Each structure stands twice: as C-alpha cells, then as structure tokens.
Amino acid sequence: MRSVRIWFNKKDTAKYISHLDLTRCLIRAFRRTDIPLWYTEGFNPHPHLVFGLSLPLGVEGIREPLDIRLNDDNYPLERVIEQLNSVMVPGIEFVEIAEPLNKPLAIHSGEYTVQIPCESNSKVLCELIKKTVTEKDITFDKKVKKGGFKTINASEHLKNFHANYTDNYVNLRFILPAGNDFTVNPVSFCNALFEKIGRKDILHRITRHKLLMKDGTEFK
Amino acid sequence: MLSNKIEAIFPLVQKPARYTGGELNSVIKNKDNIDLRFAFCFPDTYEIGMSHLGMKILYSLINSRENFWCERVFAPDTDMENIMRERNIPLFGLESRDALADFDVIGFTLQYELSFTNVLNMLDLSNIPLRSANRGDSLKTPIIIAGGPCVCNPEPLADFIDCFQIGEGEEVMLEFLDLLNEYKKKGASRCDFLKAASKIEGIYVPSLYNVEYNADGTIKSVTATDGAPEKVNKRVVSDLDSVFYPEKFVVPFVEVVHDRVVHEIFRGCIRGCRFCQAGFWYRPIREKTVDTISKQSRRLACTSGYDELSLCSLSSSDYTKITELLEELLGWAIPQKINVALPSLRIDNFSDELKEKLALVRRSGLTFAAEAGTQRLRDVINKNISEAEILDTCRKAFVGGWTAVKLYFMIGLPTETDEDVIGINQLSQKVVDEFYNNPDKPKGKGVNVSAGVSSFVPKPCTPFQWEPQDTREELKRKQQLLLETCSTKKITFRFHNTDLTFLEGVFARGDRRLCDVIETAFKNGCKFDSWDDKFKFDVWMNAFEECGLSTEFYANRRRSYEEILPWDHINSGIKKSFLISENEKAKKAEITNHCRQQCAACGSNSLNGGKCDALCKNMV
Numbered sequence: 083m084r085s086v087r088i089w090f091n092k093k094d095t096a097k098y099i100s101h102l103d104l105t106r107c108l109i110r111a112f113r114r115t116d117i118p119l120w121y122t123e124g125f126n127p128h129p130h131l132v133f134g135l136s137l138p139l140g141v142e143g144i145r146e147p148l149d150i151r152l153n154d155d156n157y158p159l160e161r162v163i164e165q166l167n168s169v170m171v172p173g174i175e176f177v178e179i180a181e182p183l184n185k186p187l188a189i190h191s192g193e194y195t196v197q198i199p200c201e202s203n204s205k206v207l208c209e210l211i212k213k214t215v216t217e218k219d220i221t222f223d224k225k226v227k228k229g230g231f232k233t234i235n236a237s238e239h240l241k242n243f244h245a246n247y248t249d250n251y252v253n254l255r256f257i258l259p260a261g262n263d264f265t266v267n268p269v270s271f272c273n274a275l276f277e278k279i280g281r282k283d284i285l286h287r288i289t290r291h292k293l294l295m296k297d298g299t300e301f302k
Numbered sequence: 303m304l305s306n307k308i309e310a311i312f313p314l315v316q317k318p319a320r321y322t323g324g325e326l327n328s329v330i331k332n333k334d335n336i337d338l339r340f341a342f343c344f345p346d347t348y349e350i351g352m353s354h355l356g357m358k359i360l361y362s363l364i365n366s367r368e369n370f371w372c373e374r375v376f377a378p379d380t381d382m383e384n385i386m387r388e389r390n391i392p393l394f395g396l397e398s399r400d401a402l403a404d405f406d407v408i409g410f411t412l413q414y415e416l417s418f419t420n421v422l423n424m425l426d427l428s429n430i431p432l433r434s435a436n437r438g439d440s441l442k443t444p445i446i447i448a449g450g451p452c453v454c455n456p457e458p459l460a461d462f463i464d465c466f467q468i469g470e471g472e473e474v475m476l477e478f479l480d481l482l483n484e485y486k487k488k489g490a491s492r493c494d495f496l497k498a499a500s501k502i503e504g505i506y507v508p509s510l511y512n513v514e515y516n517a518d519g520t521i522k523s524v525t526a527t528d529g530a531p532e533k534v535n536k537r538v539v540s541d542l543d544s545v546f547y548p549e550k551f552v553v554p555f556v557e558v559v560h561d562r563v564v565h566e567i568f569r570g571c572i573r574g575c576r577f578c579q580a581g582f583w584y585r586p587i588r589e590k591t592v593d594t595i596s597k598q599s600r601r602l603a604c605t606s607g608y609d610e611l612s613l614c615s616l617s618s619s620d621y622t623k624i625t626e627l628l629e630e631l632l633g634w635a636i637p638q639k640i641n642v643a644l645p646s647l648r649i650d651n652f653s654d655e656l657k658e659k660l661a662l663v664r665r666s667g668l669t670f671a672a673e674a675g676t677q678r679l680r681d682v683i684n685k686n687i688s689e690a691e692i693l694d695t696c697r698k699a700f701v702g703g704w705t706a707v708k709l710y711f712m713i714g715l716p717t718e719t720d721e722d723v724i725g726i727n728q729l730s731q732k733v734v735d736e737f738y739n740n741p742d743k744p745k746g747k748g749v750n751v752s753a754g755v756s757s758f759v760p761k762p763c764t765p766f767q768w769e770p771q772d773t774r775e776e777l778k779r780k781q782q783l784l785l786e787t788c789s790t791k792k793i794t795f796r797f798h799n800t801d802l803t804f805l806e807g808v809f810a811r812g813d814r815r816l817c818d819v820i821e822t823a824f825k826n827g828c829k830f831d832s833w834d835d836k837f838k839f840d841v842w843m844n845a846f847e848e849c850g851l852s853t854e855f856y857a858n859r860r861r862s863y864e865e866i867l868p869w870d871h872i873n874s875g876i877k878k879s880f881l882i883s884e885n886e887k888a889k890k891a892e893i894t895n896h897c898r899q900q901c902a903a904c905g906s907n908s909l910n911g912g913k914c915d916a917l918c919k920n921m922v
Contacts, residue, residue, distance in 0.1 A: 095312075095323070098322050098555075100317070110606065172324050
C-alpha cells in the first residue's frame with residue numbers, strides 16, 4: 083500500500099460542487115479508471131480519500147491537495163493523473179502527483195484572490211475597498227455548532243491584504259485562517275466587505291491559490 | 303446575455319449544482335448543426351427528476367440522433383424561482399442555458415397527478431402561453447408534448463398540451479420528431495403538423511376531439527375531427543432486447559433520490575391486483591433476457607462509476623429467470639464492490655435461495671405490501687397473499703436477523719368495513735408476536751413494525767375505475783380508528799395526507815373541464831402540490847368553486863358501466879369487458895389467477911401482435 087498526494091484545480095461551474103458532492107464525484111471517477119485504489123477493510127469497504135481542506139461552496143481552487151492510497155506500489159504515478167483526467171467532469175483537472183510531505187493537520191491558512199469585474203471607475207472602487215479594509219472592522223455572524231451565532235471580526239485575522247485595478251477589474255489578494263482549528267470563510271468576508279461599501283450584490287470571483295502552514299510556508 | 307445573468311444567481315441559491323449543468327455524461331452539442339432542440343421537462347425538483355429512468359432513456363435516445371439535441375429541465379426550487387422571476391430570467395435548459403422558448407419541442411413527463419400545476423408554472427416561467435389555443439399557428443413557438451403514466455387519462459391537461467404520447471416512448475418519440483423536422487423544413491403551419499401527428503400511432507392531439515356533456519355533468523360524446531383516430535392506441539415496444547437502452551447515465555453532483563444504475567428487467571405485471579394502475583397499464587408482459595440485462599448494466603456501471611445496481615420492474619421476483627439473473631449479476635458485481643438491490647419483491651416467492659444470494663451484498667430493509675388487513679379484502683383486490691405466507695416470511699426474516707419490517711396497507715378500498723381496517727392492526731400485531739416467538743431472537747433488541755397506510759385512489763384503466771373514493775372525513779375516521787385500536791409502541795403508523803389523496807382522486811378520473819380549475823389554482827399560487835408543506839388545499843377548493851365544478855362528482859361518485867368515461871378514447875389494450883368482469887368478481891371476493899397460471903384474456907396483447915411473455919411455454 084502506498085500513500086500519494088494528488089493536486090487538482092476546481093474551476094468554473096465546478097466551484098458549485100459542494101465538498102460532500104465532490105467526494106462522491108471523485109470516488110465514482112476512480113471507479114471509472116483502473117487505478118488500484120485501496121479500500122478500507124470490513125463490512126462496508128470504502129476508499130480512503132483525505133482532502134487537505136474543503137473549499138467553501140462557490141470558491142475556485144488552484145492546486146488543492148487530495149491524499150489517496152494505492153494498493154499496487156508499482157502503479158505508475160503519472161498514469162493516475164492521466165486516467166483521472168480522462169474521466170473527469172468539466173472544471174476539475176488533476177495537475178500533479180507526489181509523495182505527501184506535510185500532514186493535512188498542518189494547514190493553517192489560505193491565500194485567496196478576488197476578481198471583481200467593473201465596467202468603469204475601477205480605480206474608485208479599488209480605493210474605496212482599500213480605505214474600508216484599512217479603516218474599518220469587517221465583521222459577520224457565523225453559525226456555530228451549538229446553535230446560534232458568533233460574531234467574527236475578520237479584520238483581526240486578515241493578513242497581506244493587497245488591492246489593485248486594471249481597466250476592467252479590481253483585484254484583491256489576502257490571507258485568511260483556514261484549517262482544522264479555525265477558519266474565516268472568504269465568502270462571508272467578501273459579502274461583509276461588499277455590504278459595508280454598499281455594493282451587496284456585486285459580482286466577484288474568489289479563488290484559493292495556496293494553503294499555508296503556521297510559519298507561512300506553503301503546504302506540500 | 304442570458305448565460306451571464308444565470309451565472310450571477312448561482313451564489314444566491316441553495317444547492318446551485320442542481321442548476322449549473324456540467325454533470326458527467328451530460329450532452330453538449332453545437333447548436334449550428336442541430337435541426338431540432340428538445341427540452342425534456344420533469345415537473346418537480348432536480349433530486350426527484352434525476353431519479354427517473356424514463357428521462358434517462360429518452361434523453362440518450364434523442365441525443366443518439368446527430369441532428370437532435372435533448373436537454374434537461376426541472377422545476378426550480380422556490381428560492382431559485384423567486385430570484386428568476388425577480389430578475390426576469392426565463393426557464394432554461396441545463397446544457398445550453400438557452401431559454402425554453404428557443405426550443406422546438408418541450409416535453410413533460412407526467413408521473414403523478416399532483417405535478418400538474420408545476421407543468422403550468424414551468425410554461426409560465428418560459429413565457430409560453432399556457433393554453434394550446436393561444437400559441438398561434440406557427441411552429442416557431444415550441445410544440446408542447448407530454449407522456450408518462452398519467453396520460454392514461456390525459457384529459458385534465460387537454461387544453462395545455464399540444465400532443466400527448468400515449469404509452470412507451472422509445473419508438474414513437476423519434477417518429478414524432480422526424481415528422482416535426484419534416485414539417486418545419488417545409489414551413490408548414492402548426493395546425494397542419496398537429497393533424498399529421500395525430501395519424502402516428504400513440505399520438506393524441508386533444509384539440510382534435512370535441513367533448514359534449516350531459517346535463518348531469520357526465521360525458522355525452524367525444525368526437526374525433528380532421529381525420530384523427532376515434533381511439534388512440536397506447537404504444538407498446540415489442541422487443542425489450544433490441545429496443546434502445548442508454549450506455550451512459552447523466553451522473554448528478556448533488557445526491558438525488560435514486561442515485562444508482564437502474565435496470566428495467568421486464569415490463570408489465572402478471573399479478574392483476576385490481577387497484578393497481580401500473581399493473582394493467584404496462585401490460586403485456588415483456589421480458590429482457592439475462593444476457594442483455596447483464597451486458598447493459600455492466601456497461602452502465604462502467605461509464606458512471608456507480609457502486610449500486612438496482613433492478614426495476616413491478617414485482618421483480620416474477621422475472622422468470624430471477625435466480626439465474628442474480629447469479630450472473632452478482633458474478634461481476636461483487637468483485638467490483640457493486641451492491642445489487644432488488645426493490646420490488648413479492649413475499650410469496652421470496653425463497654431461501656434468493657434471500658441467501660441477496661445477503662451476499664449489503665442488507666437492505668424488508669418491506670411487504672400486504673395492502674389489506676383481512677383475507678376477504680385481499681381477495682377483493684386480488685392480492686393473492688395469505689396471512690400464513692406473510693407470517694412465514696417474517697419468521698424466516700427474523701430468524702435471519704432482521705428486526706424491522708415495513709408493511710404497506712391501504713384504507714378506503716372497495717367493500718371495506720371497520721373490521722378490515724382493524725385487521726391491519728391485527729396483522730401487524732401478529733408480525734410483532736412472530737418476532738417474540740422466535741427462540742433465537744437477538745438479545746436486547748426489540749422489533750419495529752412500521753405500517754405505511756395510504757389511502758386508496760380509484761384509477762383509470764383498472765377494475766376499480768367505476769368505484770367511489772372514500773370521502774376525506776371517512777378516511778380520517780379510519781386513520782383514527784387504527785390509532786385507537788393499536789395498543790403497542792412496536793407498531794408505528796404512517797398515514798398519507800387525506801387532502802392530497804382526495805385531490806389526486808379528482809384528477810385521476812377528471813375530464814377536460816378541470817383545465818380551468820388547474821389554471822385558476824395555479825394563478826392563485828398553487829404549485830408543488832405533492833409537497834405537504836407547499837400544498838394549499840383551500841386555494842384548490844376555491845378554484846373548484848370559482849369554476850362551478852364539484853370535487854365529489856369526480857372523486858366520490860359511483861359511475862355506471864354504461865357511462866362514457868373521459869379516457870374511453872384512449873385504448874390501453876385492456877378490454878372494458880375484462881375490467882367489468884374483474885369488478886364483479888371483486889364484489890364477490892373472488893380471485894383471478896395470475897397470468898402464468900391462466901391467461902385471463904385481458905386483451906393487452908392486442909397492441910403487441912398477440913404476443914405476451916406470460917404465455918411462454920417454459921414458464922412455471
């Protein structure tokens with residue numbers, strides 16, 4: 083048995099596949115290939131799939147990690163990628179396979195970009211966002227497991243915030259906590275930010291580019 | 303552009319993957335090379351519609367033709383619909399995201415009566431006139447067609463649907479589309495096309511039939527015009543081995559009700575339970591061979607990645623070579639970790655051998671449809687199971703380790719007395735006793751008998767089509783009687799909403815005057831009527847009042863054998879004289895043997911060149 087980490091992109095409408103649905107979708111994809119996936123033993127055998135960290139619904143992901151176990155130690159790794167991509171749904175693409183270096187529990191935060199299309203005045207919008215993020219607290223209510231809500235002040239956790247603009251877009255880049263212990267949902271953060279500047283329904287596209295560990299280095 | 307407007311609302315709705323398309327095996331074609339575009343509409347939510355086998359078959363069938371493109375459409379959930387209406391987004395096909403008005407044909411499948419308002423809602427969301435009469439005389443407006451089991455009485459939707467496809471769709475669908483393609487190419491009018499379509503066997507064009515009524519509201523006459531046939535024959539596929547079956551299923555992202563490979567092993571039913579519309583409507587019996595079933599389902603498992611295969615038919619264990627079939631399927635399914643499920647087992651031929659074979663895969667629940675509580679009433683409905691057989695099977699199941707049994711019953715059956723109703727309790731109690739009589743019962747575990755008690759709805763094309771349905775008050779009284787006479791917590795009852803049952807009864811045997819009621823109820827906010835939480839009974843009752851029609855006339859009235867029934871011009875193949883004789887036998891609690899013991903000459907094979915697989919010589 084051999085553990086490997088595969089890296090995939092989840093883009094376009096595939097970003098609307100929820101985490102639970104993605105698990106089912108990938109298990110079925112493996113079943114359409116000849117990849118010798120390792121199944122748990124017991125009464126109800128199921129394949130062993132561990133995602134680095136779930137993506138919030140509606141967020142695109144670049145290089146998302148997924149750990150699997152193979153029964154056959156000699157199965158060519160590049161063939162895993164080839165086989166999976168040949169049966170995959172549009173929007174999901176496997177890009178790399180490697181030995182896992184870090185443990186999934188080491189994931190601490192995520193680096194995100196947000197692209198906001200705007201037909202005019204991208205400069206004005208960009209300045210407004212910058213000003214708001216620097217001067218004000220971006221807060222939102224988060225549902226907690228016990229029931230009820232907890233107010234999260236995203237500004238306390240926001241790191242490396244950058245904003246710039248081109249003729250047609252405003253682009254944001256930032257880091258927010260994302261891991262087993264504590265996560266600030268980038269969707270909630272963006273919604274709260276846009277509500278604060280009075281642009282509640284503004285179209286935007288959120289992408290997670292990297293998963294980082296506590297020391298700020300990339301998860302591998 | 304519409305696609306952008308649609309994209310913008312995905313983040314705002316629940317489970318957006320129901321509206322995005324892009325599922326595995328969904329078919330994308332280049333519009334420029336397409337002659338006809340078909341929108342296959344299921345008038346309920348995605349989760350329900352994506353479970354429907356008929357849609358999978360017809361979707362693949364139409365798409366197998368290079369010049370046709372079939373897309374899927376479902377009723378948007380309430381949150382989605384509200385946003386679509388707010389932002390003026392019309393109903394769209396999941397594959398192309400084009401508005402339905404851009405399609406050539408819009409086809410609805412009618413699986414249950416209480417989906418009728420959803421059909422209207424989906425037309426309304428597409429900005430297509432609700433009534434056929436208001437769609438002009440050009441073929442530019444999509445042709446609205448409908449099929450499915452409800453079309454054995456299509457009349458309640460007669461004013462909204464241009465053409466009904468009566469019976470099985472695999473053959474008539476392409477004949478119909480080819481004709482439409484030809485008429486579109488020559489620039490024909492809508493009216494000329496509909497007249498020509500009515501000549502295809504199995505196509506019913508309701509606007510070509512004039513219905514006159516007597517003073518008492520019954521039908522005086524139904525007259526065919528413009529050369530349409532006096533009786534429209536149900537279409538029957540003769541050979542299930544050679545008929546089209548998909549190689550691929552669209553595999554949804556979100557979890558749907560039936561999320562697995564489904565394989566139909568035969569059509570029809572040999573049993574002849576007198577309440578059962580499907581049992582008569584899908585006759586004659588036609589079986590697929592073991593070899594075809596195995597090859598086709600193996601291919602489907604391979605192209606979908608599903609880990610479950612479910613066989614589908616009425617009373618699956620009546621398949622003549624069921625043991626051989628299971629051996630063959632389990633032979634390749636078990637090594638591939640595929641679970642084989644056989645959902646429709648009849649209790650009397652649930653053999654030890656069969657049980658053992660199914661125990662190889664994951665154990666599923668044990669469900670028996672006893673239907674009635676006393677032997678007399680089971681004889682009335684021709685459900686030929688004895689109490690001893692039910693208890694015997696339960697005993698074996700309990701010995702095998704089962705601790706929960708589901709029993710299905712109906713109340714409101716013809717000739718039913720309170721004694722029969724209480725019999726449901728007594729039978730359930732005997733099942734409980736059977737558990738405790740088992741010396742090897744699992745320690746520390748109780749038994750749970752769950753009795754699903756639905757209310758009988760008389761349906762067209764059955765021996766009970768003339769019978770009055772119990773009133774809502776009577777059904778509620780019988781439900782109460784069951785609760786009052788039950789003294790144990792080991793038995794749990796689940797009842798159907800009597801208001802829903804009542805309305806289902808009205809539409810099942812309704813005539814085309816009900817079109818006004820449906821339109822009125824829809825305009826006053828009725829949709830998703832089969833959903834308890836969305837059903838608006840008062841609005842429906844007001845609609846009947848507004849249209850001057852009585853619900854009791856349709857649901858609670860006994861019809862005479864001589865009365866012209868609204869569906870008499872639809873020929874299911876089953877002879878009226880057979881249904882009458884079955885009705886008379888029911889009154890005397892006389893049973894009819896199943897088709898393999900003795901052919902009852904129902905007449906259904908008349909639409910299949912005299913062939914019926916129940917009559918094969920190598921049968922039991």
